[in-house]
Amino acid sequence: MAKEIVTLDKLKPGEVGIVMSFNDEENALKFMEMGCTPGQKIKMDSIAPLGDPIAVIVSGYKLSMRKTEAALINVDRIK
């Protein structure tokens, strides 16, 4: 299967990706502490009514972040 690397904010609700890498070192650590480590499955759960922030499911819980923050995570879209 061809890899489709996008930033997390590009996923649509219900879509799942695998965390690949981060575009910002400082925030990378924060994401990883929260369980978004490379190789983890991450699912776009919902988008706030005003289009931002977003909520994702990762490591078995729901995490919310702003779109600008989600744009720092590269994921491999799988479905």
Added chain:
Amino acid sequence: MFRKIKLKIGREQAQKSLKVAVLGNPNSGKSTLFNALTGLNQQTGNYPGVTVEKHSGDALIENEKTNEKIYITYLDLPGTYSIYPKTLDEEVCFKVMCDETNEDHPDVAIIVADASNIRRSLFLATQIIDLRIPCIFVMNMMDIARVRGVQIDTEELSKFLGVPVVAANARKRHGIDNIKKLLAEGVEAPKKDFIDIKHFAPAVFIDNVQKMFPKQSPYAVFQIINNEAGIEHFEILPTQKIDIKKQIKATGFEKHPIQSQETIARYKAINEIVKETVKIDEEEKRKSLSSRIDSVLTHKFWGYLIFLGVLFVIFQSIFLIAKYPMDGIEFFFVKLSELGKDVLPKGEFADLLINGVLAGLSGVVVFVPQIALLFAFIAILEDTGYMARVSFIMDRLMRPLGLNGRSVIPLMSGMACAVPAIMGARTISNWKERITTIMVTPLMSCSARLPVYTLLISLVIPSTHNYGFFNMQGLVLMAMYLIGFLAALTAAFVMKALIKTREKTHFIMEMPLYHIPKASTILLTIYQKARIFLFDAGKVIIAISVILWVMASHAPAGKYPVIEKAYSSADSVKKYTPKQIETRMASEKLKESYAGIAGKWIEPVIKPLGFDWKIGIALITSFAAREAFVGTMATLYSADNEDNSQSIREKMAVAVNPSTGKLEYTAAVGFSLMLFYAFAMQCMSTLAVVYRETKSIKWPIIQFLYMGAMAYLASLIVYTLAK
């Protein structure tokens, strides 16, 4: 730092004492466990140098085998996901845990984990294990997790981690005894590292620095080096800096890649352990209820409607329901001062006690119902997990203003009273967003401004002005509320650019599963907040109240006897009824008092706003509470009945300006005065509570000055244009 008031727990019986830190992820039930361990034996203070609230408590436990009694000081550390500091809260944890010279550095750490969020909890736990601090790993909310299909083999987990693991449910006090027993029997330091940091960081460097800190583990040494390499501009630990700094340069040490590698390795190892010890059936299903609730509460229509409803209920409660106990408190103090007048010998001392101290005390206690109600709501919203959803749906709206979604509740509560609202800003974890909320909340029109607005509106706007459905007086009142609201938002926008912070703003936040709130948690929150307010803000309020009393009831020597003599003359006794003499004398006395002198003294400054010295006096006395304006005006114009606003209005309506010969209270003066009351920081209780919450005299002063400047300018412009 701590207040001295403590319940007696019998420390003197203890053979030894122990410092225990309770830490864990936010929403892990950490504070519930802390409450279960300490009960009401809690103190609140601040960590040195930062505005992070410090909760500690103490208890006496007994080793059942040896009958040895141990005195324990528990420290409830702020919720954190790791010991790498990125926020002020995390900085506190980092300092306490990694610096063995820190006064709060624990002998034992209790790591609280939400059993249904095991991986993330283990991340923090394994970091603490690698610091080789003796610790107990508590799997909290274990029974809920079990119902949701999560099974955890605690014995196996304990073997993997090398530390004792306790299954618990702090809400039901399950497992608390086991924790106490472990503490009483003594907890050993972990013997092996979970992750060997020397795989990632230069081993020689770690070994070299370790020579300076022989008691610390390699991981703790790594944290110290990290810190010297400048973790996000946080203050450094008091250590041998220069030496380490030199070596950082020499070895080309780079913290970010090492931290990333360590984090990935840690999670990898954790995943292995979880595979061996945790069984999860139908992972998706257990979260389905929370998800379904979310789809309503964060819905683009229902979400906002429900939030609006919640705000409405909170606002109504602190505005209307709190009124009854507040009236009760006021009634009680009125009766108490009447009793005082009867019992105490007449004189200066009785006057000070009744009109100074007792009045101040009444002014403090009267806030308690509002504080209690607001915090009951906030505790429920936090405890259920709804607050995170409020942030989620409001973030986009509040962000341009430099505020947080959580700022909405304090801001709206500010329309009832700024005092509980500012205390409520504590729920905002980011310092900059919190200080902005604190600074702008008093611009919201609070209930104390209402009597002032009502009086002035009735004075300058004829009640007959109606535009069909709309009543002009009502429209103006609404406009005043709107002006306050817009001013608060504008001030926030300006502050966003002005306030500098070393803390990074981010919105990477857990949306916890919904919980049913626990009554004891809510009651404890109310108790703590009321206590903080009564003892910390209360003393400032009483002090200012006494000063105001001295100003309003004392005059330079010789002034009062002249007035008293004039009114006791046969002439005035014939002319006036006793009641009239009393009110006229009170009016004369206030004019001659220090407050009167101050009012005349500031007249040149407030004249451009259309205010005379009488208004000047009212501005000063309004410091006790804005509604004091009405009472002061009543006294100054010798209104017959202070409680009757009709009579004050009539007196003020016919008052003539001696220099112009025209009516004193023109529309221009009325609007100028209303705007002044809308913007000016005239409330000593608010200033006292801002001082308490920011732990700095700087913020109340800035607030006083910027709001004063706004008020002055707005009044000046309106008066100049309208006169």
